[in-house]
Structures are given as C-alpha cells and as structure tokens.
Amino acid sequence: MSEEDVPPSADATDGHLHWMREAMDMAEEALAAAEVPVGCVFVRDGRIIARARNRTNELRNATRHAELEAIDEILADATLTPAVTQYPLSETTLYVTVEPCIMCASALRQMGIKEVFYGCGNDRFGGCGSVLGVNSKLSHPIHAPYKAHGGYLREDAILVLRRFYITENTNAPIPKAKGNRVLKTDILPRSSSGDRD
C-alpha cells in the first residue's frame, strides 16, 4: 500500500470521503447490474467530470474496468478534453473504491493522472503497491509518478464486493433462494502502513 507523506487534515479527509461516497454509488450500480462492484469518479476543479463502474460482464471484455470506462468518456467529450495533449488528466483526481489494478494503474500514469484515492487494497492485481507499484515505484522514461492513497471507505468497498459474491443468480432459470447465506461482516484491519482505519 502507498504511504501518506503528511496526514491530511480533518477537512481534507471529509472532502475525500465525500467524493468516495459518489464512487461507492457507482459500485452499487455495478452490483445491481451483476458486475463486479467497483466504481469511480474523476474530479477536476471541485466537480465530478466522469463517473463509471465495471462493465466487464456486459461487454465480454475483462479490460473494461471502471477507470478505463471513465477515461473513454472524458476523452470523448470535447468540453472536457478540448485540445490534444499528452497528459489529459494532469489536473484531475481519481476516487475509486478498490485500488486500481496493474492495467489501470499503468493507464492512469500514461494519462498523467494527478492523484488517486482508493477504498480497499487489491491483493491479486493491485497496481498501486499491493502487487506492483506501477504508480511510482516502477521506473518509466517519461511518465511522471503519481501518489495513491488507500483506506477511504475501505470497509464499505470490501462489503460491497462480498455482497457480490453471495448474490443470488438471478440469471438462472429458477433463481435459488440464498436466505441461508451469511454475509461476513468482520473486516481485519490493514496490516500495512498508510492505514486509515
């Protein structure tokens, strides 16, 4: 996990949590659409310029993560990306419910993202330190590193993922009742530094 250089003020944390709640709404939308519940918002000049969630299932494309969906939206909008530039996100901050995967972490660096805030870490694919430090540790000949901060609404992010994995299979011909399933709600604290719990 990435570390904070300076602990943010309470006001700053409130601001980040505000945006993260918006990202969490997108994760809920993904869950409702039977997609892996990860959501994100991109914030520029104090307003959300794009919001997105996973669409891997619908599009049969394992690369259609929330971040890449939002980036396409931003680049397709001439008011948000008026001129061709190498780093269209240099004044934009990402809030995403789960640590960006290695693919998205690299995409964000190629797009020149300003900063990233995320909910929970990602032990399998995390690209901001959990599996590979694509955001800053990995060297790149031209793209600047960016900071990624975890732990914002972490428990909510974990719980929405767990809910996904015990959801009824509503696509089945006869959906099965899963009333006897127990949603595990205990969450172990993060062991690494930079923890916000």
Next chain:
Amino acid sequence: EEDISALDIQISVYAHGNAQDVIPEDELPFTRIRLVRDDEEDELIAINTQPAWVVDVPDARHTATMLSWLKKSGIETPTMSHLKRIRKQDGSLTVLLALTPEYPQVPALPDVPGLSEPYVVHVPSTVALTQVSLKHKNTLWPTVYAPRRKGEAEEWTRGKALWACKAMKRVVEEAQDAGRRGELPITAHVPIPYEKETRDAAQLPAPFLAHDTRMSTSHPLRHAVLNTIRAVADYRASSSTSLLSTPTPPPIPPPTDSSASIPLPGAAGTSRFVAEVQAPQNGAHYLLTSLTLFTTHEPCIMCSMALLHSRVKEVFYLTPMSRTGGCGSVACVPALKNVNHRYNLGRWRYLKGEPGAMADERSITIADDIDA
C-alpha cells in the same frame, strides 16, 4: 531497394519438410521466457490459489451422473484442466463445478438427490510440477501432476512453427502499413489456432488483428493489444446474445483471499433444482482462453495486464521494449506472485546465419520511451 525479410526466409524454411516433425527447442523461431522456477512452489505458502465452486455429493452412486451433467453444463473451462473433478476426503465426496472468477454466480445444480448447496473453496491455480508441490496442492484440492520435461513444456511441430511465422509476418506487414498511414507501427494479432482441438474450443472463426490508433484517435490508450482484445470481445458479445447466464470475468476478486474458504454454505435440504441443464456455452470460448497473440513490440504494463485479465494462453513479440515493456523488461507481469493466471511468453528470434535479419524490425522501429 528493399531489404530481405527475415520472416520470409523463416517461412520458406519451415514450409519444407514434414509438418508433423517436432522442431528442436533451439531451432524454434522464438526464445521462451521462463516465468517460474519449478522448485519455487515447493513451499505450501507459495502456492497460488483461486476460489472455485464445489458441491458435496453424499451418495457415491450419483458421482457418474454429476460428472456427465458437468460435461454438458458448459461451466467447465479449459483453465480447470489441472484439477481433478472429484475429491474424496474422510468418506465424503465433493465435485468441482467451476472456477469462481470465471463463473461468479452460484451454479445451478442438476436434479440429484441430497446435493449440498454449492460453496467456495480455494484450489491451486496451476498443475503440480514437483512431487513436493503435488503433496501440498492435494491438501487443497486433488491436482494433476505434470513434471516438466527437460527444458520446457509444449512441443512445436514444423507446421505450427510455420503457422507462427506467418502470423508474425502478418503482424509486421500490418504495422508497416499502419506506420505509412501516420499511426505508430505497432500491431497485435490473434490468429485462428493451429490445432483443431483448440480451434473447436476457442470458437474463433476468423483471425483478429488491430493496430495502434492513438495518433488518429488522440487517445493515449488506444494501443494495439487493447484494440485487439476489444475486437475479440465485441465479436463474442455480438455472437452470444441468447445466453441464460453470462460468464463474469471479475477483474478484481474480493480482497478477502486470505481465508481458506468464503463461507457460503447451505443446509443440504434447501437446494432447489434446475430441471433442464443449460446448453453448452460460454466456458469454452471465454475471452482469449487458449488463444495465442502475436505482436510487433513487447506490450507495455497496461497491455501486459490486460492480456492477463483476458486469460490469453501465450504471447509472442518481435521487439523487446527495454524501458517500457511489461513482458520481461521493466516488469514481467505474467510472472508476478499472486496473479490468478499466467501466460507463456516468447521473444522472436531469427535463425542462425540468416541474411538481412533485422530488416523486419527496422521497418517498425519506435522510440524506446513509448509504451507499446
């Protein structure tokens, strides 16, 4: 004047002789990049696992029924081939249904009396390469023992080498063409598989090929590999609209993998049964499973991970990207610990003593700080 294409020379070399002949490792048109040492997984803690759906079958007489149902159900995928279907433990019998990442929804069960609800256990992600590893892996789930023969795994025939050379030639030609039209000369290509079994399993009726379009679209992420993955996905999505349940390839599993199993149990008596099994579907042609991708340049970190998410079988590239590449240069994404899939890697090479060996590569040179 034109330089001689080394790929043309290779094609002519492999075009002669018996297509069934096995080509010795050092005469193949590529060098394999080794991802893991065999003894690396001898420690129990080093074993990569992934969640899978299983079901308890209390009456052993129903095993055959379950297995034949499973065959027809379509939820099995080639990525389960390293796992045995049945686990016998302490007198109880459990059947493996599907890998959760490929089939996140609870599988519907056949009308067999006494089955438990499906539940999730963590199973090994790969075959056992050593006896020690086999012993460890069997404690999680019975696993196939497949020691590597000296050197490496899969044998290549002359016919398959020719197939690969032609695929790489196609990639280079397309990249040259893209370069002439003002794009970066980077191309990726998923040909129709060489082996018939793979062709049948992959259900890919046509080759897919895409070049880099970040110049013409003013989009920094329109890389050749991502464009190719999208082309295959669009084809899959358009050709399978009538599925009852859709395979979800969850790119991000819940970060709770540390526990041995996710508690999704159910009292056996509460099962309801689905009378008609769904027609065989999705599993066999899941994303890029069992497919090979050829590309002009070593993919960047983003594209290397996109290929992992897409479960590609193997990737061959012509030009290494020493400062940006994610398949062996700056990082080796398919060799990372924890990731839930590995693909094989091959770096193209020319045969010894070949004239004009660099002509193909020169025609598609890009700056070394570009993410291919």
